[in-house]
Amino acid sequence: MGARKVSSDEYLFDPDLLKNLDWGSVINCLNPPITNETPGEPWLLVRPLCISDYNKGYVQILSQLTTVGNVSKTDFERQFMNMRKAGGYYITVIEDTRINRIIGASSLITEFKIIHNCGIRGRLEDVVVNNTYRGKQLGKLIVLTVSLLAKKLGCYKMSLDCKDSLIPFYKSIGYKLEPGNANSMITRYEETSKPVDPS
Numbered sequence: 001m002g003a004r005k006v007s008s009d010e011y012l013f014d015p016d017l018l019k020n021l022d023w024g025s026v027i028n029c030l031n032p033p034i035t036n037e038t039p040g041e042p043w044l045l046v047r048p049l050c051i052s053d054y055n056k057g058y059v060q061i062l063s064q065l066t067t068v069g070n071v072s073k074t075d076f077e078r079q080f081m082n083m084r085k086a087g088g089y090y091i092t093v094i095e096d097t098r099i100n101r102i103i104g105a106s107s108l109i110t111e112f113k114i115i116h117n118c119g120i121r122g123r124l125e126d127v128v129v130n131n132t133y134r135g136k137q138l139g140k141l142i143v144l145t146v147s148l149l150a151k152k153l154g155c156y157k158m159s160l161d162c163k164d165s166l167i168p169f170y171k172s173i174g175y176k177l178e179p180g181n182a183n184s185m186i187t188r189y190e191e192t193s194k195p196v197d198p199s
C-alpha cells in the first residue's frame with residue numbers, strides 16, 4: 001500500500017527543521033551510527049507528529065509511558081491545534097512505514113526566557129519506544145534527534161526528569177547529573193478533565 005502524501009499543515013512543526021542536525025557531535029553515542037535521516041532501516045521514518053497520528057497509535061504508545069486517560073480523536077486533535085497555535089512544541093515520532101504505526105516518540109518543549117540574554121531553554125518530555133522495538137537504539141535515536149533539534153533552535157540547555165533506573169540510559173547519550181543541582185521536586189494537583197482553554 002503506497003504511503004499517502006502528508007500535507008505540511010498536518011505537521012505539528014516544519015519537518016525541514018529535522019534536516020542537517022549536528023550528528024557529528026554525538027557520533028560516539030550510537031553503534032552502529034544512525035541518524036534521524038538515516039535510521040538504519042528503509043521502513044523507519046523520523047518526523048514531526050501529525051494530526052493524523054491518532055489513527056497510527058500515538059496515544060496508545062504513550063500508555064506504555066504513563067496514564068493517558070480516555071483521549072478521543074476529537075480531544076487529541078483539539079490539543080494538537082492548541083500546541084501548534086502556542087508554538088514551542090516539537091513532538092517527534094518514529095513510524096514503522098510497513099504497518100503505518102508510531103513505534104517511538106519524544107517531545108522537545110521550548111520555553112522563552114528573560115534570563116540568559118532572553119534565551120530559550122528546552123525540556124525533554126514523553127519519551128517512549130514500543131516494547132517490541134526496544135534495545136535497537138531507537139530510544140537513543142529519538143532522544144538525540146530532539147536534543148540536537150534543541151541545539152539547532154539555539155537552546156542554552158535541555159533538561160529532563162526520569163526514574164533512577166533510566167539515569168544510565170540518559171548518561172549514555174550525554175546527559176549529566178550536575179552536582180548540587182540534580183533534584184526534581186513536584187507538587188501534584190488533582191487532575192481535571194476540563195483544563196482552562198488557553199485561547
Ligand SMILES: CC(=O)SCCNC(=O)CCNC(=O)[C@H](O)C(C)(C)COP(=O)(O)OP(=O)(O)OC[C@H]1O[C@@H](n2cnc3c(N)ncnc32)[C@H](O)[C@@H]1OP(=O)(O)O
Binds near residue numbers: 136139161169
Ligand atoms: C524524559 C522521559 O520521558 S523519561 C521516560 C522514558 N520512557 C519510559 O520509561 C517509557 C518506557 N521505556 C521505553 O519506552 C524505553 O525503554 C526507552 C525509551 C527508555 C528506551 O528505549 P530503547 O529503544 O530500548 O533504547 P535503546 O535501545 O536506545 O537503549 C539504550 C540503552 O538504555 C538501556 N535501557 C533502555 N531502557 C531502560 C530501562 N527502562 N531501564 C534501564 N536501562 C534501560 C538499554 O539497556 C540500553 O543500554 P546499552 O546501550 O548499554 O545496551
